[in-house]
Amino acid sequence: xxxxxxxxxxxxxxxxxxxxxxxxxxxxxxxxxxxxxxxxxxxxxxxxxxxxxxxxxxxxxxxxxxxxxxxxxxxxxxxxxxxxxxxxxxxxxxxxxxxxxxxxxxxxxxxxxxxxxxxxxxxxxxxxxxxxxxxxxxxxxxxxxxxxxxxxxxxxxxxxxxxxxxxxxxxxxxxx
Numbered sequence: 602x603x604x605x606x607x608x609x610x611x612x613x614x615x616x617x618x619x620x621x622x623x624x625x626x627x628x629x630x631x632x633x634x635x636x637x638x639x640x641x642x643x644x645x646x647x648x649x650x651x652x653x654x655x656x657x658x659x660x661x662x663x664x665x666x667x668x669x670x671x672x673x674x675x676x677x678x679x680x681x682x683x684x685x686x687x688x689x690x691x692x693x694x695x696x697x698x699x700x701x702x703x704x705x706x707x708x709x710x711x712x713x714x715x716x717x718x719x720x721x722x723x724x725x726x727x728x729x730x731x732x733x734x735x736x737x738x739x740x741x742x743x744x745x746x747x748x749x750x751x752x753x754x755x756x757x758x759x760x761x762x763x764x765x766x767x768x769x770x771x772x773x774x775x776x777x
Contacts (some may be wrong), residue, residue, distance in 0.1 A: 603651040614661030634695045637677045647695055647713060658694055660713050670718040674698055675709035682707035683728040688735045692771045717749040722756040731759040737770040
């Protein structure tokens with residue numbers, strides 16, 4: 602309706618230019634989640650497949666306003682609860698965030714994948730005195746949780762990791 606040029610949509614990470622010169626939706630066949638900054642402005646998108654396709658999650662590519670290593674999904678919704686409780690619960694993805702929020706864990710945020718960065722921790726330090734990392738119980742999730750603890754320590758934010766029962770992620774665990 603607004604006649605946005607395809608180049609602008611490519612620059613925003615929504616469209617991808619195909620080999621034949623046409624454009625296609627980067628998030629086709631996925632549930633798409635808007636990623637907002639603290640001012641509640643859309644800075645990017647994430648998408649999750651509903652079947653077994655790979656990659657399971659796909660984010661907007663790096664743009665002038667979206668930096669995966671600096672963005673925490675849902676921080677705009679959780680910042681008040683994190684301040685109030687002094688704690689941030691950190692999960693891996695959108696569905697984990699939504700499930701925990703739906704079960705009353707108001708101080709939750711999600712990394713956009715498993716890579717927690719110094720920038721993520723610095724951002725959380727502005728709101729919390731401690732963090733609880735709850736990643737998936739698979740090998741990658743456990744490894745990511747272990748890698749995250751020194752990042753918290755190096756930034757001076759106390760952190761703990763929760764290990765879920767085998768086969769679970771925060772979403773499946775709270776819903777079961």
